[in-house]
Amino acid sequence: MTRTNTSDSLWILPADALPAFLSALAENGELWVPVPVGEGARFLPYREGLPIDLTQTPPAHPAKSILFPHSEVLFTYHRGDDGIPALTVPEFDSRFLVAFGVRSCDLHAINALDAIFLKRSVPDTGYQQRRERLRVIGIACLSPAATCFCDRMGGGPFDTTGMDVQIVPFEESYLFRILTEGGNQLLNPYLDYFQAADEGAIRKIAALEEGTSLQTGQPVDFEDLSQAIKTHNDDPYWEDLANACLGCGICTFVCPVCSCFTLVDEGTPRAGRRVRAWDACMFSTFTKEASGHNPRGAEVARVKQRFFHKFYYCIENEEPPGCVGCGRCVAQCPTSIDIREVIRHYQREGT
Amino acid sequence: MAEQAHKTGTSSWEPRIVAFLCRWCSYAGADLAGVSRISYPPTTRVILVPCSSRISPYHILKALIEGADGVLVSGCHPGDCHYLTGNLLARRRFILLKRLLAYLGIEEARVKFSWISASEGEEFAQLIREVTEEVRAIGPFHGFLREVPGEETHDG
Amino acid sequence: MTDKVSLARTLQEVFQREGLDGVIGYAAGTTPLRPRPTVVTKPEAFDSLVFDGFCVQNLANYLHRHRGKRMGILVKGCDRRAVRVLVQEKQIAREDLYLIGIPCPGMLNRSQLLEEYPGLQGDQVAEEGDTLYLELSGNRVTLSRVDYLLPTCRACRHRVPDDVDLLLDPLPFTSPEADGSLADEVKSIAEMEGEERAGLFREELSRCILCYACRNVCPFCYCETCFTDSLQPAWMTPAPEPDNIFFYHVNRMMHMAGRCVTCGSCEWACPEHIQLRLLYGKLVADVEELFAYEPGLDETTPQPLSHFSEHDPDEHIG
Numbered sequence: 001m002t003r004t005n006t007s008d009s010l011w012i013l014p015a016d017a018l019p020a021f022l023s024a025l026a027e028n029g030e031l032w033v034p035v036p037v038g039e040g041a042r043f044l045p046y047r048e049g050l051p052i053d054l055t056q057t058p059p060a061h062p063a064k065s066i067l068f069p070h071s072e073v074l075f076t077y078h079r080g081d082d083g084i085p086a087l088t089v090p091e092f093d094s095r096f097l098v099a100f101g102v103r104s105c106d107l108h109a110i111n112a113l114d115a116i117f118l119k120r121s122v123p124d125t126g127y128q129q130r131r132e133r134l135r136v137i138g139i140a141c142l143s144p145a146a147t148c149f150c151d152r153m154g155g156g157p158f159d160t161t162g163m164d165v166q167i168v169p170f171e172e173s174y175l176f177r178i179l180t181e182g183g184n185q186l187l188n189p190y191l192d193y194f195q196a197a198d199e200g201a202i203r204k205i206a207a208l209e210e211g212t213s214l215q216t217g218q219p220v221d222f223e224d225l226s227q228a229i230k231t232h233n234d235d236p237y238w239e240d241l242a243n244a245c246l247g248c249g250i251c252t253f254v255c256p257v258c259s260c261f262t263l264v265d266e267g268t269p270r271a272g273r274r275v276r277a278w279d280a281c282m283f284s285t286f287t288k289e290a291s292g293h294n295p296r297g298a299e300v301a302r303v304k305q306r307f308f309h310k311f312y313y314c315i316e317n318e319e320p321p322g323c324v325g326c327g328r329c330v331a332q333c334p335t336s337i338d339i340r341e342v343i344r345h346y347q348r349e350g351t
Numbered sequence: 352m353a354e355q356a357h358k359t360g361t362s363s364w365e366p367r368i369v370a371f372l373c374r375w376c377s378y379a380g381a382d383l384a385g386v387s388r389i390s391y392p393p394t395t396r397v398i399l400v401p402c403s404s405r406i407s408p409y410h411i412l413k414a415l416i417e418g419a420d421g422v423l424v425s426g427c428h429p430g431d432c433h434y435l436t437g438n439l440l441a442r443r444r445f446i447l448l449k450r451l452l453a454y455l456g457i458e459e460a461r462v463k464f465s466w467i468s469a470s471e472g473e474e475f476a477q478l479i480r481e482v483t484e485e486v487r488a489i490g491p492f493h494g495f496l497r498e499v500p501g502e503e504t505h506d507g
Numbered sequence: 508m509t510d511k512v513s514l515a516r517t518l519q520e521v522f523q524r525e526g527l528d529g530v531i532g533y534a535a536g537t538t539p540l541r542p543r544p545t546v547v548t549k550p551e552a553f554d555s556l557v558f559d560g561f562c563v564q565n566l567a568n569y570l571h572r573h574r575g576k577r578m579g580i581l582v583k584g585c586d587r588r589a590v591r592v593l594v595q596e597k598q599i600a601r602e603d604l605y606l607i608g609i610p611c612p613g614m615l616n617r618s619q620l621l622e623e624y625p626g627l628q629g630d631q632v633a634e635e636g637d638t639l640y641l642e643l644s645g646n647r648v649t650l651s652r653v654d655y656l657l658p659t660c661r662a663c664r665h666r667v668p669d670d671v672d673l674l675l676d677p678l679p680f681t682s683p684e685a686d687g688s689l690a691d692e693v694k695s696i697a698e699m700e701g702e703e704r705a706g707l708f709r710e711e712l713s714r715c716i717l718c719y720a721c722r723n724v725c726p727f728c729y730c731e732t733c734f735t736d737s738l739q740p741a742w743m744t745p746a747p748e749p750d751n752i753f754f755y756h757v758n759r760m761m762h763m764a765g766r767c768v769t770c771g772s773c774e775w776a777c778p779e780h781i782q783l784r785l786l787y788g789k790l791v792a793d794v795e796e797l798f799a800y801e802p803g804l805d806e807t808t809p810q811p812l813s814h815f816s817e818h819d820p821d822e823h824i825g
Contacts, residue, residue: 038714248723283736429821440813444812495754496709496749
């Protein structure tokens with residue numbers, strides 16, 4: 001965790017200057033912001049006049065969709081009159097991609113997504129190009145939700161991992177803390193919108209940071225947890241969860257780390273497209289094979305898979321754990337299945 | 352809806368209508384219109400089906416999604432079904448579907464149902480003229496839940 | 508919350524006397540105002556059962572997983588009707604079931620309460636008569652239950668489950684008689700100008716993320732392969748694009764015709780709070796008006812879409 005200190009480059013943006021700043025920023029790149037849609041915020045490309053919600057902690061939908069969209073056209077094809085098919089791959093934007101108002105949990109999750117999409121044998125083209133363009137203006141969480149537990153998973157409300165700039169809302173303005181050279185380059189052209197932070201503001205923000213604490217428990221020992229889960233394959237506890245689980249896709253879709261997808265082809269032999277869309281291991285068809293056999297045919301096998309993947313396979317593969325403590329699945333599960341409870345259930349005493 | 356704006360400048364636009372025709376009646380009615388040399392607009396793409404009850408909402412919605420501007424389902428008059436009751440079962444499904452689509456804000460003329468017998472060649476031609484004009488009046492179909500033609504409304 | 512001890516004791520006694528394989532009920536959840544459905548299979552585990560105004564979810568949905576077993580199940584009015592539809596559809600056998608009926612007091616709107624009282628916890632809520640008490644850090648708030656009823660529950664005409672094996676005593680909390688609020692809501696939407704109505708549903712449905720919680724929570728969505736997952740033909744894809752979303756919802760609605768018991772579970776489960784009652788309320792109203800049929804009231808009358816009359820309305824055939 002980076003503590004506020006005077007050596008950081010600190011700037012203050014009055015709240016009423018935010019739209020003008022964002023509009024200016026959006027002219028030079030792709031900008032994603034948390035937008036209220038229904039009762040929950042989701043990250044959408046910025047456009048003039050779009051309402052922005054910087055209060056929902058965390059936004060109901062994760063920031064993973066910026067790098068890994070819910071659905072994405074991989075290519076389109078068209079067979080000309082000569083019968084020869086032509087593929088068209090969507091053109092990528094080469095400008096920077098700014099994720100604005102992202103919280104620590106989602107950035108820890110991007111770390112986990114990097115392990116999946118970049119660090120395995122073949123990097124994922126779409127993810128990679130977006131990831132390389134990514135600049136993050138993150139936001140500190142002044143009022144974590146009752147379901148937040150990032151403090152146990154390596155993050156924290158003021159954690160700056162993955163941020164180029166961190167904003168701290170205070171009074172009628174935002175403090176922008178520039179953390180990296182990338183952040184410096186990003187904000188430099190727009191400093192006209194800002195005022196330099198004075199000593200008073202810095203003190204107030206330091207007090208805010210002191211006053212915001214999330215203490216939901218000891219940090220999780222993932223080695224320990226993974227061993228405990230591994231050795232409880234036949235635990236009746238999984239049945240208890242499976243007895244309630246609906247097998248819907250809420251938990252995986254709102255999870256900032258879940259990254260399973262499916263590929264579908266749409267169209268006719270003449271023309272069409274290949275689309276990649278999120279899939280969910282909780283769906284009964286997820287592992288269904290062409291023969292009709294389903295290795296995870298029972299609800300309990302699917303429920304178990306979710307937690308085995310997050311807390312055992314990830315650790316076994318030396319990748320970051322599959323949970324960052326954002327608590328979205330906890331808050332959204334209709335049947336109150338709670339990953340915190342799973343962790344508690346398998347955590348040995350003293351950890 | 353937005354098609355008013357869209358229609359101007361697309362004067363060459365002709366509606367594309369997918370017609371699901373029962374082989375025992377409406378399809379033969381279309382044949383009769385043909386052999387009788389009755390002219391009607393070349394707007395329909397006919398799909399032969401064994402009975403109007405073969406058609407589920409899947410087919411109707413999928414046709415619209417895949418590019419049709421209108422869908423017509425035509426079967427035998429009540430009492431004349433080759434399978435005795437197929438059209439009567441279909442009639443119940445169709446009225447519910449028609450009401451639901453209207454409720455959800457889909458123009459009523461997009462989806463049309465009719466009964467045409469094998470001997471009604473002129474009636475078939477007249478039906479196609481009517482359906483074509485009704486669809487022409489509301490303009491091209493731009494997809495469901497879309498406000499502006501061609502605009503993507505969802506960003507995932 | 509109802510008397511937890513007597514609920515546990517009664518169900519435990521039934522479990523043992525009837526030699527049941529399990530009892531489907533609700534246990535306390537870990538998130539506020541959200542119980543977790545459970546299956547109790549051991550006599551000593553009945554203490555975990557709860558019942559309060561937040562037990563919205565239709566438990567009949569879980570019967571599919573226990574086919575062939577002799578199950579006890581806690582049923583409200585809507586769960587009872589759903590069980591009847593499933594028996595009618597030969598999905599489960601009535602004689603395999605032991606129905607424990609709860610005269611339903613109408614279920615409460617969790618989202619509404621949490622929105623008005625952020626951070627509200629389950630143990631801060633008490634229900635008594637038609638009153639709802641919230642214990643907020645030393646400050647007791649008194650609310651009227653009826654103001655917090657789920658819209659589907661407010662309009663429910665069948666709160667007391669009929670033809671059950673055991674009807675529990677009425678709960679110590681209640682709500683007024685059904686009103687026509689849902690029908691009125693649907694009617695006022697039907698009367699909107701076309702584009703306004705299209706805009707309303709565009710706004711509601713375009714939030715859909717195709718998580719299928721509404722399908723999976725529904726007792727009647729038990730197809731082994733849903734049309735959403737069919738690959739041959741591939742009717743739709745998992746991409747949450749407007750056409751897929753519309754295709755999914757309209758076809759699911761059509762599949763619910765003459766079956767939907769308006770339990771409200773789909774709307775309750777939706778993470779996007781899409782007002783699905785406005786769709787299903789319309790469907791149910793149409794089925795009733797056109798075919799004089801209300802689902803789940805008797806097993807012998809065939810469902811309207813598997814049946815016909817020569818005198819059915821014909822006005823839609825042009």
